[in-house]
Amino acid sequence: MKLKKEFFILIGIILILVVFLILSGNRNRMKYRIPKLETLNQEEVDKIEIEKGEQKIVLAAREDGWKLLPKEYPVEKTKVDDMLEVITGLTLTELASEKEDYTRYELDEDKKISVKTYKGDKLIRSFDVGKTSSTYSHTYVRLDKNKRVFHARNSFRSTFDQELEDLRDKHVMTFDKNEISKILLTGGELEEELFLEKKAVPVEPPPGETEPLKEEEKPEEEKTEAEKPAEEKPAAPSEEDAWLLADGTQAKKTEINSLLTHVSDLSCDSFIEDKTKEDFSTPLFTLVLTGNKEYTLKIFDKGEDENAKYPALSSESPYPFWLTKYSAERVMKKKDDLFEKPKEEKEG
Numbered sequence: 001m002k003l004k005k006e007f008f009i010l011i012g013i014i015l016i017l018v019v020f021l022i023l024s025g026n027r028n029r030m031k032y033r034i035p036k037l038e039t040l041n042q043e044e045v046d047k048i049e050i051e052k053g054e055q056k057i058v059l060a061a062r063e064d065g066w067k068l069l070p071k072e073y074p075v076e077k078t079k080v081d082d083m084l085e086v087i088t089g090l091t092l093t094e095l096a097s098e099k100e101d102y103t104r105y106e107l108d109e110d111k112k113i114s115v116k117t118y119k120g121d122k123l124i125r126s127f128d129v130g131k132t133s134s135t136y137s138h139t140y141v142r143l144d145k146n147k148r149v150f151h152a153r154n155s156f157r158s159t160f161d162q163e164l165e166d167l168r169d170k171h172v173m174t175f176d177k178n179e180i181s182k183i184l185l186t187g188g189e190l191e192e193e194l195f196l197e198k199k200a201v202p203v204e205p206p207p208g209e210t211e212p213l214k215e216e217e218k219p220e221e222e223k224t225e226a227e228k229p230a231e232e233k234p235a236a237p238s239e240e241d242a243w244l245l246a247d248g249t250q251a252k253k254t255e256i257n258s259l260l261t262h263v264s265d266l267s268c269d270s271f272i273e274d275k276t277k278e279d280f281s282t283p284l285f286t287l288v289l290t291g292n293k294e295y296t297l298k299i300f301d302k303g304e305d306e307n308a309k310y311p312a313l314s315s316e317s318p319y320p321f322w323l324t325k326y327s328a329e330r331v332m333k334k335k336d337d338l339f340e341k342p343k344e345e346k347e348g
Contacts, residue, residue, distance in 0.1 A: 034095060034150070035143065040088040040117075040125060047118040048083060050160050053110060057164055059083075073319075074169040079162070086156045087117050087125055094151040096140055105140040105149050106131035112142075113160045132157050170267040172317040177260040179291035183243065188285035188299075188332040196251055200239040251338045262330050263287065263297060268321035269309055275320050277313050284310075285332045299328050 046061040058069040059080060066075040102108040107130040117125040126144035133140065138151040183196040243251040283298035296315040302308040302325070310328040313320055323331075 034092050035146070037090055037092070037125070042084045042088050044119045044124065045084060045087060045117050046120065048080075048087070049114075049116040049118075050162070051114040051116075052112070052161070055163075057162070057167065059167070068164060068167060075167050076169045079159075079167055082156075082159045086154070086159055087115065090125070090127065090141075091153040092141070092143075092150040093138065093153050095148060096151050097149040098147075100147055102130075102142070102149070107140060107142050107149060113157065115160055129157050129160055165270060168271065170270070170321075171265070172268045172312075172314040172321055173263055173266040173295060173297060174316065175264050175289075175291060175295060177257075177264040180260055180289050182290035183256070183259075184286075184288040184290075185333060186286045186288075187283060189334045191335060194245065194335070194338070196243045196245060196256070198241050199244055201242045201244075201250070203238040203240050249339060252340065255333065255338050259331065259333065260289075262327075263289070263295075266297070266314070266327075268312070268317075269324050269327070270322050272311060272320040272322060277318070277320055280311060280313055280320060283313075287331055297331065299323065299332060302328075 048059045050057045050059075059066050059075055060069055062072075065077065066080045067073060068075055096105065102112070106112065107128050111130070113129040115125075115127055115129060116123060128142040128144075130140035130142070130149070132138070132155045133151065136155045138153060139156050141150055141152045142148070143150070181198045183194075185194045185196075242253065243256045245251070280298070280300055282300075284301045285299045287297045287299075289295040294315070296313075298313045300311040300313075302310045307325060309322040309324055311320060312323045312328065
């Protein structure tokens with residue numbers, strides 16, 4: 001009986017100590033004031049350094065956009081905008097830990113992502129990014145020269161957890177498709193060079209269409225001036241844009257629109273790192289578009305692998321790149337794709 005009583009007393013003491021430690025920790029947290037970061041404007045930031053393990057990525061602002069150093073590769077705008085939003089809007093909400101148990105928060109040397117932000121040569125913000133909280137509403141961070149771990153508002157580890165190739169702008173051709181007036185297609189499975197020009201052609205009304213019945217008109221003397229007909233003019237013939245060969249053969253409008261939509265905002269799968277544009281000479285297929293200027297896309301043989309990507313060059317990109325099989329074959333049209341078969345062929 002005495003032993004049982006001592007056991008319950010021991011349990012009670014342990015519970016009291018646990019409660020005391022929790023309350024003590026909370027008091028310490030309440031006493032500690034969360035650092036308030038200085039306000040930063042995105043315009044102030046002109047360089048960002050991101051380090052994870054042995055990898056270091058440097059982004060620098062230029063007059064024509066952000067670039068990846070040292071090769072000055074263009075950066076995808078949405079990705080650098082997301083980084084700037086996190087950097088300038090960084091808000092600490094709570095103290096997570098005063099202990100240097102960084103592995104628990106993925107803030108140890110192997111897992112942390114270090115972010116440094118500069119204005120010229122001046123370091124204006126520096127912090128380490130750890131893992132996202134279990135609620136996905138916060139990210140664990142550690143400020144430069146501060147050993148404590150904090151909750152920062154929002155989940156943003158993935159914003160900085162990027163490879164260099166992921167950050168490159170993969171747009172290789174961009175234009176307004178409505179500006180294009182001429183199309184030249186060469187190679188691939190085309191039997192001949194095809195030159196198409198956009199022209200206005202008359203639109204014939206559907207067969208059997210009649211003029212709508214008019215309401216009974218008032219006698220001429222009862223009409224107001226506004227109701228009296230204006231001087232009649234011959235109706236302008238209805239026209240629409242069409243794509244024509246030199247002999248007047250009309251291409252399928254849906255196919256041409258599909259082609260122009262695809263290449264007017266064309267992105268590559270990735271860039272070819274070990275070659276330059278000069279290393280490619282004989283294209284498998286060439287597309288030349290004429291609008292406010294001339295746009296050229298050249299696609300090269302992918303070899304015997306049926307699922308391989310196609311090497312390609314664009315007049316709008318200084319680098320050779322890979323197109324997926326699907327993307328390349330949307331460009332390399334066959335003649336049968338573009339034109340209706342003659343009636344005699346259909347009947348045969």
